[in-house]
Amino acid sequence: MxxxxxxxxxxxxxxxxxxxxxxxxxxxxxxxxxxxxxxxxxxxxxxxxxxxxxxxxxxxxxxxxxxxAMPGEEYAVRDTVYSLLYSRDDVERARELIDALVAGGGSMNMPFALAPWGSHYGQVFDRFGVMWSFDVAASAGEDG
The missing domain is CATH 3.10.180.10 (2,3-Dihydroxybiphenyl 1,2-Dioxygenase, domain 1)
Structure with missing residues (x-):
């Protein structure tokens, strides 16, 4: 597989x-x-x-x-050109994960809310500079 x-x-x-x-x-x-x-x-x-x-x-x-990274490799980890997309089926669990990343030293990049396409979506940078995107499909989410 x-x-x-x-x-x-x-x-x-x-x-x-x-x-x-x-x-x-x-x-x-x-x-x-x-x-x-x-x-x-x-x-x-x-x-x-x-x-x-x-x-x-x-x-x-x-x-x-x-x-x-190997010695001598230096690059910016923090960027918006990529993110880790974590699709969940529970709005509350996605909010808990976002809150935990922020509480652990991260910062909100885009609030987790109902997006124009109908899903709940948001972005957070963790304290290491990695951007995490969270998505909960409209059929799995809750209102607002």
Whole structure:
């Protein structure tokens, strides 16, 4: 069975990010540091043993994966050119998740409300700069 998941590279704080995501979304977290994996031949860099080589969080409806970026890779995480779209079937649960991301140091980008196309939709940046979009289809949502 084919699957598609998100992969995010963090600038040295992947463990903190994935621990936060597990607190917000729940789910099963696998966190592997470079010290946990066998030495790999041909690595183009010497990894920090405490850096995250791979993180995987299985949440209701999907999977979030990532790790720490390779040394020398620097880029802006915060942007609106992408977001993680989390489609839910319960307006209240979507609001709870948004509130948890904001309470955890994030900021509202677009309030979660009834959108012109009939769904509830909103956007929030988490404290790591990742934009999360939440959508609840009109047939699953509630009024206002």
């Amino acid at each position: 084919a699957t598609l998941s998100t992969y995010m590279a963090f600038l040295g704080n992947a463990a903190e990010a994935f621990t936060h995501y597990q607190e917000v979304f729940g789910g099963e977290l696998l966190l592997m540091r470079y010290s946990d994996v066998p030495q790999m031949t041909g690595m183009p860099f010497e990894p920090d043993p405490q850096a995250v080589a791979h993180a995987q969080l299985d949440v209701d409806g999907g999977r979030i994966t990532g790790g720490d």
